[in-house]
Amino acid sequence: MASKGRLYRRRLRARIIVSFVLLGTGLTAAFALATLLLRSNIENDLIDSWLASEAKNFVEFKRENPDPNAPFSLSRQIEIIARSPRTITNLPFAWQRLETGVYEMVDEDVVGEPRPYKLAVYRGDDIISFLRYDFSQEQLSQRNLVYALLATLVVFSILAALLGLWASRRVMQPVSDLATRLQGFSEGGQPEPLAPHFADDEVGQLAAALDDYSERLTALVRRDREFNADVSHELRTPLAVIRGATELLQAAPDLDPKSATRLKRIERAVTQCTDLIEALLTLSRSERGHGAADLRRIIGQIVEAQRLAMRGKAVELVVEDGPQVVIDAPESVLSVALGNLIGNAVKYTGQGEVRIRISRDAVAITDSGPGIAAEDAEHLFERGVRGKGSEGSKGAGIGLAIVTRLCELYGWEARLAPRGDGEEGAVATLRFSR
Template sequence: MQSRRKLRFRLVVSFTLFGFGLSALFAFAALNIRSRVEDQLVNASLLDDAKYANHYAQEHPEAPGPGSQLITGMTKSDRTLYKAPLAWQNLADTNGVHDIIEQSEDGDQRHYKLAVYRENHIISFVRYDVTREELGKQQLLISVIAAVFLFGLLSLVLGLWLSRKVLKPVSELANRLRDFRKAGKAEPLAPHFADDEVGELAHALDEYSARLTAMVERDREFNSDVSHELRTPLAVIASTTELLQGSPDLTEKLSERLKRIERASRQATELIEALLLLSRAERRGPTRGETTEVGKVAADVIESQRPQVRGKPLTVELRTEQQVSVNAPASVLSVALTNLIGNAIKYTLEGSVQVVVGNGSIEVIDTGPGIKPEDAERLFQRGVRGEGAGGSGAGLGLAIVRRLCELYGWDVSMRPRSDANGAIASIRFS
């Protein structure tokens, strides 16, 4: 997903572009209207002057024509028209104002308007030099462009101020939400905001937070109640198996079965304790103060999983390269290792499962069907099951392992083996 600019940035840019565009449009319209109106007025004035000069020449034939630095004029008859400039002679038959551009003697172009009026064989010419007028238009254009940029800058400053003022309640709402996340306790947001759109959003967030809090509390209470109630029958099973194992006439086969029942009962008890710890820790933080030796827990887990090995050409080996201890309850570590080692044994039909402890981590290396690199992270999602031998279950084991590891700051991962078929599951404690 492409990253988006902040809302404040988009507001400032939009306001600035709007102000700049509106100023530019107004300036363009003003210049265009001014040019059109001025051109029409000049043309009308020149034509009136030419008409006046024509009538004046008819009444005073010997009087000189009008003239100044910008306006010059002459009046000719049909007989003396040849004395007028050639370009003017070609326009003598058409009354009106004409735009003419000529090359001067010094090589510069001269732009002027020529008003022609013909009446009673008298032709009057009035010439108006617009070169200076064009220079004035250029200066006006530069001034207008500077004004447009100035208004654009003012729009930017105003946009910054307005965006800060408009978005201040939104930023305050976000800051309060962050403070609630740090404090771990949600307080009502709506009383801190005015009765506007932001206040309405805060009220909706309060309602949503209340529903979520109630739902989470119900789930936690249910988990706590179920876990607590399961302890009683498990305690009965554990005490009964302990009494039966002390019977003098107990056969070896029956003793082995009782040991399996005892291990299963202990695993169930550890799982319940881990789930209770997980539920409580999500509210109050992880439980620490208990040092657990990783190698010892791994050995107990391997022994509890040996019944799964029966009938398979499979060896399970524990190799301790370095003693590793963690500051966490043994039940938490046991649940995590039971899932990793149990999965390795379940999915490996033949070969070996090696559990390596050392260098601040534990690795479970198997020779099973392996996993795809792109599926390594997906296997830790709830409801995702592995494919292969014995691929049954609800797909919750690795998800629970991930939650426990995140709670205690451990890094759990899976990856395919590079030297052979199989997978490597590891937990790094440091």
Template sequence: MRSRRKLRTRLIVSFSLFGIGLSVLFAMAALYVRAKVEDQLVVNALQHDVDSNIERLHANPNYQAHSGLVEGWFKSDRTLYKMPLAWQNLDSGVHDISEVGPDGRIHHYKLAVRRKYGLIGFIRYDVGRDEQGKRQLLIGLVAAVVLFSLLSLALGVWLSRRVLRPVTELAARLRDFRRIGKAEPLAPHVADDEVGELAQALDEYSERLTALVERDREFNSDVSHELRTPLAVISSTTELLQSSPDLNDKLRERLKRIERSSRQATEMIEALLLLSRAERRGPTFGEITDAVKVAEDVIENQRPHMRDKPIDLRLRGVQPLKVDAPASVLAVVLTNLVGNAIKYTQNGEVEVSILEDRIVIEDTGRGIKAEEADALFQRGTRGEGATGSGAGLGLAIVRRLCELYGWHVAIRPREDVVGVVATVLFPRANRAG
């Protein structure tokens, strides 16, 4: 286990050191640039001044040497006329002037003027070299900014990788667990810090989730065994009873209803168990189901539920349609949709149409509002005016089964008369033949 150091502490320390180091480097660079430029400016100016005077004295021994950087003149009111005309009316203070120098080029000067005691003093300073120094300083600062920006970028990338490396490693381990199909403890592989706390929480969550999945698997196995066995006994017993020659028509019809209910319950259990397994492992394909035959069986099984309602329940528009899915899944979907159509229709008709790519169930019941159609597929939602002890789970199960196998189920109000149209669309990839 690595030594404990808070991730927050590492961030604070890292960026504090980064800020201090950057500030120190910038200060040192600014001082260096300033000293370098200032030294270069002074050296160049002095060297140029002394070289200029030496050359002039060599050429003319009678030349009166003077500085080209700083020049001064002091006049009285009577001798002021000897100064340039533009200077004579200047007030006391420092003025910016531009004049043509001895080299024939325009030079920029600072001219200090002072009038006092009847005297007028002029001190002129050539600022052209200062401007050159400013340009050099500006270039140096721009270069320093670019250099420090690149340095900051490099340090930021390095720090981000170093600080976030534990999180990246944790995410990589999680992806590996998904690839190999099993989870292993994460906490022993990370530091004892905030990331370690996250790893411990993930380990605890993984343990709870594994236990939940295991209980769900055991429950499914128990349900499969405990419910299928009595349903199989009921089915076989009703078959034996129906073969008895001394049964009257009334008892025989009741036994048929028991047989249909038993078969419907078996299909529902198989579909729910299949849904539970498939949502964990993925749907199973390869079992081709004849949709027409399933629809016919569903319609016959639903006729006893009409309870003497004046409803015409029929199958029409039959076209060949084979679906790549277990028959129990399609039976559960159609049983819920047809059963709802019968439940909410007091009189009229319920028609089931088999087309080449879909099954359509139309009724003349109470109808629904278009904006409420999608909400009926939510768990626990029942239609307006629903009666009985239903829990509003039928359509929710239908949607889950359809989503699992890639079908599209929808409900909408009828346009011609009051009623509902339910459609199950089978994409090309889910159809056979």
């Protein structure tokens, strides 16, 4: 659970960093794109208007100064040509039909590479002027600007990532501190208040809410434990009275066999109730008790009680020879766990046998009942769930749920599965080492 919490915090921190990176990259990219578009549009508009104006001015200059040697000052990048409508045929064919305006053209340089240029044309009645403006330098500068903006984009993205990393640390530090303090709480006792360690912000409000929840939960657990302790104490008294009366009746010299059998059933029921109370009290406290439970002796007691309760049912209980095993657990806990598994096997077996096999680390109970479906086996240990073969039988479906809780507390493993030998029935296994 702790590792899962750390994973979620890392994901939240990563989302903060990614948000900063996306924000920085997006703003920088938008700024770069806007810069390129503005530069391209403004530059084209300025050059086009300037070339058109110069082409018109050159025509007017030639009208006023027909001398071919008359100087007309222009940039070195501009080639200017003037022709009369009759002598235009010695110019490039692509120029001859152009009307007044500015055009983007492409030709080849001396090495065959494409070379862009702008051509401004002004058609007068007697003179046509052509101003050729080499645009390659502007394209080169625009390309360099693109490279510079891309480099700026990378740099700003890295800066945004570093800023996001720094910001995420500052943002997540109070949350991490809160999680660390929560993980440091001991299982017992009143937890230390969290709110005094945090500022009055969102994390502080969360800490205060956790403190309030912790107080209510602690009070609820305390009341639950006190109730369980009181109930178990109050139930022990009548059970002790019943046990004492049963022992006195069993000691009577004129006791007939039928009454003796009934008294043994009562005595075993008292023992089962006492063990169940102890097991439930252990679960309510979540405290793992210790002991030296003789596995074979406890199984013998459970089998004897089941035989007394079967009332002539055509089911044979067989305990196979096995090793002598001692389990580190209270006898009451082991008796409740095995009693539920063996009792279920006897309950759902109409006739045949229930075979119990003891090994060093497990007990296997095999019955010849109707069996269970493989897909239902894992759900039978859930509270309130009963098998398909339980119709007409009594019970609320909590016996196996108690077994599951005991297994979780002691590190055992309980399983139910269909028999694998082709016969009808099920196999219940209680394994003491996972």
